Amino acid sequence: MSDLDPHVHQPARLRILMLLSGVDSADFAFLQKTLQLTKGNLSSHMARLERAGYVRVTKAFHGNMPNTSYRLTRLGRTRLAAYWKAIDEIRHGAE
Amino acid sequence: MSDLDPHVHQPARLRILMLLSGVDSADFAFLQKTLQLTKGNLSSHMARLERAGYVRVTKAFHGNMPNTSYRLTRLGRTRLAAYWKAIDEIRHGAE
DNA sequence: GTCTCTGGTTTGTGGTACAAACTAGTATGC
DNA sequence: GCATACTAGTTTGTACCACAAACCAGAGAC
Secondary structure, three states: OOOOOOOOOOHHHHHHHHHHHOOOOEEHHHHHHHHOOOHHHHHHHHHHHHHOOOEEEEEEEEOOEEEEEEEEOHHHHHHHHHHHHHHHHHHHOOO | OOOOOOOOOOHHHHHHHHHHHOOOOEEHHHHHHHHOOOHHHHHHHHHHHHHOOOEEEEEEEEOOEEEEEEEEOHHHHHHHHHHHHHHHHHHHOOO
8 A cells, every 4th residue: 555655745746746757857937937836835845855855956057047947856756656656546446 | 727625635535535435434443444544533534524524424323332424425526526637637737 | 326126045824634642431351 | 330441532732844925145227
């Protein structure tokens, strides 16, 4: 009975992870705009995902402007897949 | 973008609702045993689901022993279905 | 200069999941 | 009958966490 990873099982983070799983990399502004999260909220979710090792953060400057971008790690990808598997088990009664 | 109902989007409650969706009615002891929750935890989840109108509680006596049983309401059933729909949207990028 | 905008992080608060402690009553020794 | 243990739950306390508001720092506009 594989349990639902609490890092993934949270609406905002699930969306973040799904988005990242399709784009190779995305920056803070893009994530905030597409997911409609407040900056503070997004910031703390990303910090959490980073601490958990699910995303890698890259801070750089575009011209003079700071820019933070995120990419899913292999671990993050694995855990996301495992999450969907666990969801399917709950949904379809697998053991 | 239908959001994930927080009453449903919680591991224990999701399991409870899925279990109830398949059995017409189940009592406290059965839920506790099959879902491996502590009594306190199960009690508060059920109280929450009742307050939300997702389950109906029936208290009765079996012989001399008190017995509390739960059944999914129509609302609960609807919301559970909506939850899976919302999950699918996140999973498959529907709008 | 100073005002405002971009790009975030830190802080405070309210809500909540959880288990431990408790309550209420029932069966079981002895 | 009196205590001991078990059934069937509920209440309470704690620790965590999601969220937004407030904050910080630099950049461009005027």
